[in-house]
Amino acid sequence: MSKRRTQILRAAVRVIAQDGVRGLRVDKLATEAGVSTALIYYHFKDRSGVLHSALDHINHNALSYTAITLAADPLEQLQEMLLLELQDTDDVRENSIAWGELRASAVFDHDLREALRATTRQRNADVEALLHQAGVTDDPALTAEHLTVLVEGLSERWHSGSITVERAREILTRAVRTLAGQ
Amino acid sequence: MSKRRTQILRAAVRVIAQDGVRGLRVDKLATEAGVSTALIYYHFKDRSGVLHSALDHINHNALSYTAITLAADPLEQLQEMLLLELQDTDDVRENSIAWGELRASAVFDHDLREALRATTRQRNADVEALLHQAGVTDDPALTAEHLTVLVEGLSERWHSGSITVERAREILTRAVRTLAGQ
DNA sequence: TAATCCTGACTAAATTTTCAGTCAAACCGC
DNA sequence: GCGGTTTGACTGAAAATTTAGTCAGGATTA
Numbered sequence: 001m002s003k004r005r006t007q008i009l010r011a012a013v014r015v016i017a018q019d020g021v022r023g024l025r026v027d028k029l030a031t032e033a034g035v036s037t038a039l040i041y042y043h044f045k046d047r048s049g050v051l052h053s054a055l056d057h058i059n060h061n062a063l064s065y066t067a068i069t070l071a072a073d074p075l076e077q078l079q080e081m082l083l084l085e086l087q088d089t090d091d092v093r094e095n096s097i098a099w100g101e102l103r104a105s106a107v108f109d110h111d112l113r114e115a116l117r118a119t120t121r122q123r124n125a126d127v128e129a130l131l132h133q134a135g136v137t138d139d140p141a142l143t144a145e146h147l148t149v150l151v152e153g154l155s156e157r158w159h160s161g162s163i164t165v166e167r168a169r170e171i172l173t174r175a176v177r178t179l180a181g182q
Numbered sequence: 183m184s185k186r187r188t189q190i191l192r193a194a195v196r197v198i199a200q201d202g203v204r205g206l207r208v209d210k211l212a213t214e215a216g217v218s219t220a221l222i223y224y225h226f227k228d229r230s231g232v233l234h235s236a237l238d239h240i241n242h243n244a245l246s247y248t249a250i251t252l253a254a255d256p257l258e259q260l261q262e263m264l265l266l267e268l269q270d271t272d273d274v275r276e277n278s279i280a281w282g283e284l285r286a287s288a289v290f291d292h293d294l295r296e297a298l299r300a301t302t303r304q305r306n307a308d309v310e311a312l313l314h315q316a317g318v319t320d321d322p323a324l325t326a327e328h329l330t331v332l333v334e335g336l337s338e339r340w341h342s343g344s345i346t347v348e349r350a351r352e353i354l355t356r357a358v359r360t361l362a363g364q
Numbered sequence: 365t366a367a368t369c370c371t372g373a374c375t376a377a378a379t380t381t382t383c384a385g386t387c388a389a390a391c392c393g394c
Numbered sequence: 395g396c397g398g399t400t401t402g403a404c405t406g407a408a409a410a411t412t413t414a415g416t417c418a419g420g421a422t423t424a
Contacts, residue, residue: 020204020286036370037371038373038415038416039370043369047413097289103342104282104338106342106344107202107342108201108204117344142356145349146356149332149336149339150335153334154331154335156285157331160289161295162298163327171331174324178360178361179360186404208381209378218405219405223382228381
């Protein structure tokens with residue numbers, strides 16, 4: 001992928017994290033990326049194309065975050081993986097907010113839905129696999145879905161200021177123990 | 183509050199539920215409310231003023247429509263109350279989508295946060311009270327928060343087309359049983 | 365130099381916001 | 395109760411602004 005392209009996408013994540021998908025203006029994006037608006041149209045078909053690619057990019061980021069998990073025990077690994085999205089560091093927060101925005105936008109933008117659905121399914125599958133490894137046999141698919149939904153919900157509450165990260169992490173930790181623990 | 187004003191706000195909720203906060207056009211709102219665009223500026227300072235009032239309005243609605251529960255058993259009552267937001271009827275869907283939009287908007291609009299926080303807290307308290315009645319003694323506040331977050335997450339997934347209502351209800355029902363049941 | 369990358373300047377369309385003015389009802393001194 | 399006056403609710407139309415998207419051509423690099 002071209003250097004410029006990623007430069008623009010990185011800027012897009014920043015803008016989305018700051019103003020939302022709703023607030024993403026091509027003009028502002030150009031300024032943030034330090035390029036002209038025309039260049040954006042050179043690299044992407046249109047605004048919606050930027051959004052789509054940004055979604056991929058965000059998704060990619062999220063995946064790479066979750067790949068850093070080291071724990072040996074699958075249950076611990078699962079917990080670590082889920083908790084990764086609830087970390088108050090600039091990178092994670094930015095990505096998590098952007099990701100939340102894309103989910104929220106998909107409610108009204110049907111074009112985003114398919115991509116979102118695929119990622120969501122993938123994520124569920126990953127969690128389900130870990131649950132399996134951890135020896136959970138009682139409908140692990142449902143538990144997986146429960147947990148991923150919970151992370152999304154906690155994430156949104158955190159970003160909208162209705163809960164602290166610490167509390168969110170506490171709820172999630174406890175949930176893993178209750179739903180998947182022994 | 184003037185009759186016209188509420189008429190406009192009601193229309194705003196409908197428009198927001200259909201097109202989202204970002205998709206609210208003053209013009210379309212006027213048509214939906216059956217008034218002229220100028221009247222909107224007569225009653226509200228500007229577009230952003232309408233949005234703000236509309237989101238307050240939605241916030242109010244969200245509180246009032248959870249009160250209709252009838253079941254005798256507190257656990258059943260709890261389940262009914264939580265499931266209320268996961269019903270595929272026009273009224274509920276509209277309200278639920280609008281409420282989701284409010285939450286999503288609060289991520290970027292700090293003015294909305296206080297109102298949202300209050301409602302969320304109230305909701306948690308209601309659920310916690312029912313858990314108490316149901317004989318849950320092990321950190322009911324945390325369980326309450328877990329459940330309300332879960333409803334929000336499921337709601338958003340449903341509206342963005344990543345899950346069916348039926349599946350969402352299944353997950354929630356099971357969650358209530360697991361977390362609060364015997 | 366030819367392909368690729370990139371920009372300033374621009375346009376068309378969409379959208380918000382203003383404004384001059386209408387109309388009906390309330391108010392007031394008589 | 396009655397002309398005259400003020401006020402609040404409301405509108406049509408147009409101005410002002412915002413925003414996505416285009417295009418002709420300049421720079422860069424292979």
